[in-house]
Amino acid sequence: AQSVTQLDSQVPVFEEAPVELRCNYSSSVSVYLFWYVQYPNQGLQLLLKYLSGSTLVESINGFEAEFNKSQTSFHLRKPSVHISDTAEYFCAVRTRGQNFVFGPGTRLSVLP
Amino acid sequence: DTGVSQNPRHKITKRGQNVTFRCDPISEHNRLYWYRQTLGQGPEFLTYFQNEAQLEKSRLLSDRFSAERPKGSFSTLEIQRTEQGDSAMYLCASSFGEIETQYFGPGTRLLVL
Numbered sequence: 324a325q326s327v328t329q330l331d332s333q334v335p336v337f338e339e340a341p342v343e344l345r346c347n348y349s350s351s352v353s354v355y356l357f358w359y360v361q362y363p364n365q366g367l368q369l370l371l372k373y374l375s376g377s378t379l380v381e382s383i384n385g386f387e388a389e390f391n392k393s394q395t396s397f398h399l400r401k402p403s404v405h406i407s408d409t410a411e412y413f414c415a416v417r418t419r420g421q422n423f424v425f426g427p428g429t430r431l432s433v434l435p
Numbered sequence: 436d437t438g439v440s441q442n443p444r445h446k447i448t449k450r451g452q453n454v455t456f457r458c459d460p461i462s463e464h465n466r467l468y469w470y471r472q473t474l475g476q477g478p479e480f481l482t483y484f485q486n487e488a489q490l491e492k493s494r495l496l497s498d499r500f501s502a503e504r505p506k507g508s509f510s511t512l513e514i515q516r517t518e519q520g521d522s523a524m525y526l527c528a529s530s531f532g533e534i535e536t537q538y539f540g541p542g543t544r545l546l547v548l
Contacts, residue, residue, distance in 0.1 A: 327477075332475070355534055357536075359539075365541070366439075366526070366539045366540055366541045366542060367478070367526070367528075367539040368539070369536045369537075369538075372536065374534060413477045413478070415477070417534065419534070422468075422480045422483065422491065423468075423478075423480060423537065424480070425470075425477030425478045425479070426477050427475065427476050427477050428475070428476070428477050
């Protein structure tokens, strides 16, 4: 069965600092990878996804993630965070014929 | 269309009672998913529909849980004889196609006393 690991349950970071949220998955077959964000008191929203093609994918608000097949990772990065990025971030993986498996989430707290 | 909606947003019930939640997906989406999310965890898959057909149900799901999507549009999730362990956020999501992005509703928060 697939599994998704997000090693950091909480990541505090100062505003304008860079951040990396780690995601590793266990699957030996082709995968589709997603990052979802959940802002306080809101539903989950898609942040970015990797389906195929370029291994580096970007979101409209400055986040990026790189699919690394050899390391089975899909880490999320942002070079300079804002207070408004404070949220819970979930990594999810899906293989064809299987359903989504979500990680436990990482709570990003951006401090002034 | 404003997205996926769920009703009610909150539900408090006593142990042993039955509860039913409703999800209205984005209108052109053929797939509908139910998840459960507990504090500090990511969403856990419960079941999904393609149109009106329920194609998969999690093995972890108790027989007390049942879901329907009678006309391939809205869906209901019923929990019979609720237990305190059923307390969680119940999320609905919809998508068009197998791999396409899932759009989540705001969830129904259930508290079983």
